[in-house]
Amino acid sequence: MAESMKGLNRSHRCTEVSKTNIGETITVMGWVQKSRNKGGIIFLDLRDRSGILQIIFEENDIGAEGFAKAEKLRSEFVIAVVGRVEARSGAVNENLATGDIEVRATELRILSEAETPPFPIEEDSKTKEDLRLKYRYLDLRRPDLQKNLIMRSKVATLTRSFLAEEGFLEIETPMLTKSTPEGARDYLVPSRVHPGNFYALPQSPQLFKQLLMCSGYDRYFQIVKCFRDEDLRADRQPEFTQIDMELSFVDVDDVIDVNERLLQKLFKETIGVDVQLPIQRMTYAEAMDRFGSDKPDIRFGMELKNVSETVKGCGFSVFTSALEKGGSVRGINAEGQGEMPRKKIDALVEYAKGYGAKGLAYLAVNSDGTYKSSFAKFMTEEELSNLVAAMSGKPGDLLLFAADEEDVVFDVLGNLRLEIARNLDLLNKEEYKFLWVTEFPLLEYSKEEGRYTAKHHPFTMPMEEDLHLIDTEPGKVRAKAYDIVLNGTEIGGGSVRIYQNDVQEKMFEVLGFSKEDAYDRFGFLLNAFKYGVPPHAGLAYGLDRLVMLMAKEDSIRDVIAFPKVKDASCLMTDAPNVVDQKQLDELGIGVVEEAE
Known part of the structure; x- marks a missing residue:
């Protein structure tokens, strides 16, 4: 009783x-x-x-x-x-x-009084995640999850106080907005008052925060829910939280400065880690060239080496045909792994195929200086020793090569170095290595759509010195965009925004939007720009990802109170679910069952 x-x-x-x-x-x-x-x-x-x-x-x-x-x-x-x-x-x-x-x-x-719970309430639970998520109210009693959510609360509180001291105003933007399908899929909300019309839930407050700059608010921030209807992974959720900000009368360095000091404060006061400023910067081109990734994990080496010149004209057709088609040959050196069993090498080959590789060439340097290789018989002794030298190979090393189109080579080797690092336990969760990646391409070519699309979004400012290339070589135009990366995870990103009308019109033209299209989608922003717009820039963090890394967790589900699972459903509430016919009738919506 x-x-x-x-x-x-x-x-x-x-x-x-x-x-x-x-x-x-x-x-x-x-x-x-x-x-x-x-x-x-x-x-x-x-x-x-x-x-x-x-x-x-x-x-x-x-x-x-x-x-x-x-x-x-x-x-x-x-x-x-x-x-x-x-x-x-x-x-x-x-x-x-x-x-x-x-x-x-x-x-x-x-x-x-309490019934016997379906699993023990204890730290480091061995209970299957699906069962814990079904009884999430019990799971949330576990001390490790409580520590994570207390940490998350502290990060939010510190962020608010820091940004307030820096002159930012916390302003809320709408949750029911207009669908502007450029990027991920929108979650749509039907309107009862306007039959056949829909609101969209925001993928980010991008347009509204730019409007606030037009309205003279100078420095805005918000800790805000965003929604994207996309395929999910360990670090993705259909609804997620951003620390969102926008600043007027600034350029790249101003945004980076305030954010470096914010990160320094958060890490010191939440987990006692000293972040050394300034944080290292690296251009997108350098990050891809050295690490095969635009979010490189710099806690370990194993950098990519371009050996295209070294193998040009060698006897191994896999290398030479890739080069003839305009691709490249690059490799990584897994130092000290020359004795890796064939079974493990085969597993790495299979892993590489998952990222588009047709195969993976390998060469182990034996302790006596001889080679064990999948392609040695196609190359002369001199060609092999030149290749090993180009890779800084020494006895006991394992060299792995990919030959293909440049983007495939980067994807394969960028992911392969991470897989090897995981296998060799090189990823120290106690170590926090930050990196700014800058000068992203403004555009990327979509083969599916047969046009250029915005790498970030259509309001990103091109670098002034590249503007002359926008008509002739749009793929070479760099953006005033910057991502903040921590241990190989992008935790935030932003850019300087376009504020000149002629540049914005040119951007829409390159993206294949007619003036009518552009005004149909973004008219309210473009009209606002006619009345005096300050130069402005911004950045948004994924709060969930940031706290996940601070808490040394592998999944953002462990730092969100009530997360969804991979198919975007909630195991505890059974959402999404069917609704009453009466509700559908009010909205003028019919649900059509697909034929088996």
């Missing part, structure tokens, strides 16, 4: 009690973690969001009725305890913040 807490006020959370409280009478409330009856004395671990506190029940202190009640307690009962703080009678528990004290109970109230 649940009891009332009338007349009781919680005086402390569990780990707010310490040696300094010895001798005091306190009131604590929480969940029973576990209870051990040692015959005449009951030891109980009480848990709340702060941690665990040991409670002792003895009949002399709590009376016969109270002791009988204590004997009934089971895991996850919610209780209130009044008692005296004492030094721990047994051995000190070094693993607990409260391991040197205990509370001798003088009063117990059972506020709520």
